[in-house]
Amino acid sequence: MNRKIFIFLLTFISLYTYSKELNYSYETIADNLSHPWGIAVIDENDLLFTELSGQLRLVEDGLLKPEPIKGVPEVLFAGQGGLSGIILDPNFNLNKKIYIAFSSPDKGKSTNTLEVISAKLSADSLEEVKTIFKASPSRRTAAHYGARMAFLDDGTLLVTSGDGFNYRERAQYLDNHYGKIIRINTDGSIPDDNPFLTRENAKPEIWSYGHRNLQGITVINGIVYENEHGPMGGDELNIAEPSKNYGWPAITYGKDYSGATISPFTEKEGMEQPIKYWVPSIAPSGMAFYDGNLFPEWKGSLLVSALVPGDVRRLTLNGSKVTEEEILFSDLGRIRDVVTSPDGTIILATDGPNGKLIRVVTK
Amino acid sequence: MLINSFNLFISIVLATCLVILQETMSNIFWLISVDMPVSLGIFLNTYFNNLYAMNLSGAIPLIALIAIGFLIAYLVTKIILIWVKVSKSYAYAFAGAAAVLAIVLLMPLAFYNLDILAGGRSILGKSILTFFGLLSGYYFGKKLEKQVVT
Numbered sequence: 001m002n003r004k005i006f007i008f009l010l011t012f013i014s015l016y017t018y019s020k021e022l023n024y025s026y027e028t029i030a031d032n033l034s035h036p037w038g039i040a041v042i043d044e045n046d047l048l049f050t051e052l053s054g055q056l057r058l059v060e061d062g063l064l065k066p067e068p069i070k071g072v073p074e075v076l077f078a079g080q081g082g083l084s085g086i087i088l089d090p091n092f093n094l095n096k097k098i099y100i101a102f103s104s105p106d107k108g109k110s111t112n113t114l115e116v117i118s119a120k121l122s123a124d125s126l127e128e129v130k131t132i133f134k135a136s137p138s139r140r141t142a143a144h145y146g147a148r149m150a151f152l153d154d155g156t157l158l159v160t161s162g163d164g165f166n167y168r169e170r171a172q173y174l175d176n177h178y179g180k181i182i183r184i185n186t187d188g189s190i191p192d193d194n195p196f197l198t199r200e201n202a203k204p205e206i207w208s209y210g211h212r213n214l215q216g217i218t219v220i221n222g223i224v225y226e227n228e229h230g231p232m233g234g235d236e237l238n239i240a241e242p243s244k245n246y247g248w249p250a251i252t253y254g255k256d257y258s259g260a261t262i263s264p265f266t267e268k269e270g271m272e273q274p275i276k277y278w279v280p281s282i283a284p285s286g287m288a289f290y291d292g293n294l295f296p297e298w299k300g301s302l303l304v305s306a307l308v309p310g311d312v313r314r315l316t317l318n319g320s321k322v323t324e325e326e327i328l329f330s331d332l333g334r335i336r337d338v339v340t341s342p343d344g345t346i347i348l349a350t351d352g353p354n355g356k357l358i359r360v361v362t363k
Numbered sequence: 364m365l366i367n368s369f370n371l372f373i374s375i376v377l378a379t380c381l382v383i384l385q386e387t388m389s390n391i392f393w394l395i396s397v398d399m400p401v402s403l404g405i406f407l408n409t410y411f412n413n414l415y416a417m418n419l420s421g422a423i424p425l426i427a428l429i430a431i432g433f434l435i436a437y438l439v440t441k442i443i444l445i446w447v448k449v450s451k452s453y454a455y456a457f458a459g460a461a462a463v464l465a466i467v468l469l470m471p472l473a474f475y476n477l478d479i480l481a482g483g484r485s486i487l488g489k490s491i492l493t494f495f496g497l498l499s500g501y502y503f504g505k506k507l508e509k510q511v512v513t
Contacts, residue, residue, distance in 0.1 A: 079475030141476045165477045166484050169393055232422075250397050258479050259421025260386050261409045265399055 024295065026332070029347070029357040030064040033057075036349040036357060037336055038086040038148070038286075040098065044343040048121070049357065050100065052082030056126070059357070071119070071126035076105040076112045079142030087149040087157075089118075089186065096121045099186070101147040101159060104134070111138035114145045114161055114177070118186060132157075132188030133205065135177035139164040144213040144229075148286070153222050156183050156191050158207065160214035160226065168249045168262075171210050174202035179248055181214065181226065181240055183207035195243035210246040210271065212236075216287030216304060227284035227304055230254035231262060235281050236274035237304065239320055247271035253279055276315070276322040283307035285351070286337035290314075294344025294362055303328075305338040307351060312338055332358065366510065374503035375433050378463060379426045381495035383413045386482035422479065432462035437503070452504035459500020464493045 035052035042048065045062045054075045055068035075083045081103030089097035097120055104115035114135040119126040146160030163171045163179035171179025174196055182205045183194055196202035216227035217240075224240040234254025238246055251265045253274075267273060278284075286305040290298045302315040302322075310333045316324035329335065334351035341347055346360040387410045395401050417425045436458035444454055467483040478484045483492050 143475055143477055172397055250394060250399055255416065256481060257422045258425065259416035260413050260481065262390060263394055264405050264409050268399065
């Protein structure tokens with residue numbers, strides 16, 4: 001009798017686990033993409049996305065338009081650099097404005113920098129292209145640009161600016177844009193309530209500092225969540241606030257790639273702690289808040305795409321605490337970005353020269 | 364032969380320890396500059412941790428990298444010394460310096476211009492690392508000279 005009960009329970013648990021694991025399936029929106037990087041959802045069937053190699057692509061009525069959108073500025077496609085973050089204006093339906101972040105080569109020099117443009121999207125090209133931010137100073141490296149964007153509720157734009165790898169210490173100083181979150185108006189001007197506006201020798205665009213390579217940022221009910229790559233270990237999820245110092249590289253949970261200790265300290269007064277960190281690294285690459293109804297059990301979760309080993313982390317939040325972490329979509333390889341669609345589906349960009357856009361739907 | 368191998372090994376270990384010392388000091392000095400509470404104990408602990416981690420848990424074992432550099436540089440020096448009569452200590456000192464400088468300069472080429480050895484990012488850092496290579500090479504050359512004399 002006991003044996004029968006045991007077999008019944010085992011069968012029930014197996015079936016339950018199986019159904020729980022496979023309550024979704026994948027649909028490929030587009031494949032053979034050249035390093036897809038950032039996605040901006042227009043509506044259920046339309047979206048824009050960037051390819052790191054320099055193309056801006058449009059998916060219209062669920063189908064990828066064969067020709068890239070024209071009028072995209074020249075980008076430096078090298079290392080981690082290229083056409084990167086993209087976001088729609090909050091009034092996109094009215095003004096068709098978009099914002100793109102990319103690594104921009106300095107003409108006639110071997111340096112480059114993070115640049116953000118605004119532009120108006122017409123049928124198949126960008127018009128009224130205007131530079132609204134250029135990180136200063138320029139860099140010699142082609143790494144750690146950050147290059148993600150999010151809008152605050154007041155309509156100002158946050159731009160993540162990475163530490164440039166070789167310039168990590170500068171993340172602690174306010175006279176440069178390395179390792180910072182930048183806050184600007186959409187015309188490129190500086191909001192008059194930026195925290196370091198009046199500080200001498202500080203760049204007025206700086207909103208928060210002490211960051212490394214921030215590749216995910218999202219605003220939920222006015223709270224700014226950002227994730228950033230640590231070195232070897234020490235990837236972080238932070239709640240970002242104006243004027244705060246997030247500590248890199250004075251405090252870190254990671255080690256240098258050489259194995260060296262970057263800092264033996266993990267905390268210090270005046271420096272913020274992450275609400276979650278990952279050791280070993282997961283290489284967090286993008287972030288979205290799931291508020292859809294298609295997967296009700298995921299509603300209210302933060303989705304963090306990860307490059308290593310390649311999955312999406314679903315994080316359950318309780319105030320400023322992460323209470324649960326679930327690994328999803330671990331069979332797709334490195335995932336570069338994650339966004340949600342108004343219909344509740346989740347759209348993923350897989351990384352690499354043969355990348356894909358994949359829609360996660362219910363089975 | 365056995366003595367030469369031992370001296371070569373000591374030369375490589377010396378260079379590795381010095382390079383790690385420079386790496387540790389460059390990080391620690393910066394931390395002090397931003398008022399982090401660095402003590403002698405923390406410095407020593409960090410150095411010994413780095414000795415282990417940079418050889419056994421980093422992306423590339425530093426000692427292996429230095430060994431390859433030194434072997435190539437010393438081999439070239441040995442060949443050159445057949446024709447060119449200069450002091451072995453100076454010749455190998457130059458070889459050691461060249462080997463470390465080559466490692467510091469060539470590594471970024473393999474990693475998108477990224478300096479994996481953070482201590483070698485500045486010109487001063489590169490100069491100190493090169494000097495440590497020079498010292499290690501000088502040690503090896505001096506040992507070879509002593510063997511010839513005895």
